[in-house]
Amino acid sequence: MTPLLLFTLGDHPALQPALLAAAGAEAGHCEVRHFPDGESYVRVLSECAGRRTAILCTLHRPDELFLPLLFLAGTLRELGARSVGLVAPYLAYMRQDKRFLDGEAITSRQFAGQLSSAFDWLVTVDPHLHRYAGLDDIYSIPSRVVHAAPLLAQWIRAHLANPLLIGPDSESEQWVSAVAAAAKAPYQILEKIRRGDRDVSVSLPLLPARTGGTQAAEPTPVLVDDIISSGHTMLETIAHLRAAALAAPVCIGVHGLFAENADVKLMAAGAALLVTTDSVAHASNAIGLGATLAAAVAELEPQ
Numbered sequence: 001m002t003p004l005l006l007f008t009l010g011d012h013p014a015l016q017p018a019l020l021a022a023a024g025a026e027a028g029h030c031e032v033r034h035f036p037d038g039e040s041y042v043r044v045l046s047e048c049a050g051r052r053t054a055i056l057c058t059l060h061r062p063d064e065l066f067l068p069l070l071f072l073a074g075t076l077r078e079l080g081a082r083s084v085g086l087v088a089p090y091l092a093y094m095r096q097d098k099r100f101l102d103g104e105a106i107t108s109r110q111f112a113g114q115l116s117s118a119f120d121w122l123v124t125v126d127p128h129l130h131r132y133a134g135l136d137d138i139y140s141i142p143s144r145v146v147h148a149a150p151l152l153a154q155w156i157r158a159h160l161a162n163p164l165l166i167g168p169d170s171e172s173e174q175w176v177s178a179v180a181a182a183a184k185a186p187y188q189i190l191e192k193i194r195r196g197d198r199d200v201s202v203s204l205p206l207l208p209a210r211t212g213g214t215q216a217a218e219p220t221p222v223l224v225d226d227i228i229s230s231g232h233t234m235l236e237t238i239a240h241l242r243a244a245a246l247a248a249p250v251c252i253g254v255h256g257l258f259a260e261n262a263d264v265k266l267m268a269a270g271a272a273l274l275v276t277t278d279s280v281a282h283a284s285n286a287i288g289l290g291a292t293l294a295a296a297v298a299e300l301e302p303q
């Protein structure tokens with residue numbers, strides 16, 4: 001069968017070639033740029049009539065990427081593509097899943113409606129499902145969710161001798177418990193109170209008794225979260241750990257958004273290392289998602 005034609009929007013230096021290879025897909029070519037006044041210009045350069053197509057586009061800067069993404073998907077359809085799928089390793093607008101204050105937009109639902117009308121299917125990685133049981137609650141197209149936990153656990157087993165996993169809030173338990181089980185490591189979940197975008201408090205971890213032995217015998221705290229955005233959740237937790245003179249923590253995020261130089265702030269606050277998947281391109285990417293994403297795509301677009 002003719003291979004899937006995979007277009008890419010945004011920056012995916014490692015993930016794009018890995019996904020193309022693992023999915024046995026052909027690279028689609030397009031030109032996407034902005035006019036001086038900021039409007040988007042989109043041109044499809046590959047022949048796509050009758051082809052199964054998909055767009056790889058992580059949505060960490062959704063407001064900037066969304067319109068070009070819709071224009072590209074719409075153009076593929078106008079040019080006769082048989083199907084148009086979306087591989088969005090990071091799926092934006094999942095956290096506003098409730099009207100917390102009167103009159104607030106429930107952007108998760110509106111965003112899902114827009115994407116569902118533009119695409120035939122969706123593949124993503126660990127979307128922030130808190131008040132929704134699954135993507136089907138808000139997305140009306142078939143979707144597959146890739147879970148990064150086995151890959152995170154594999155990285156931990158290969159690189160850390162004595163890890164103690166810490167999840168910053170109750171929402172993180174779903175990811176942290178799965179990573180801990182696969183890594184055969186202990187874990188604990190803290191309580192978080194968020195008062196504002198950058199105003200977060202996290203409860204004190206139950207710190208293990210110091211053994212007084214060699215440094216190697218001390219556990220390495222490993223902070224695990226789905227998203228590192230402003231970094232304040234992890235910064236708060238690091239402050240507790242450093243105050244208790246525990247070893248410098250390793251910070252692992254499935255999606256490293258690192259808004260407002262959060263990566264620099266985390267290292268300055270005492271993180272030993274930042275580790276993320278390549279869902280969002282960043283120097284901390286140590287865990288590749290290409291093969292796992294390809295398997296999910298194959299379920300929705302069998303060869």
Ligand code: R5P
Nearest residue numbers: 171227228229230231232233
């Ligand atoms: C929220 O519930 C998520 O699971 C993350 O904990 C949160 O998005 C992290 O955000 P920030 O890095 O801005 O504290």
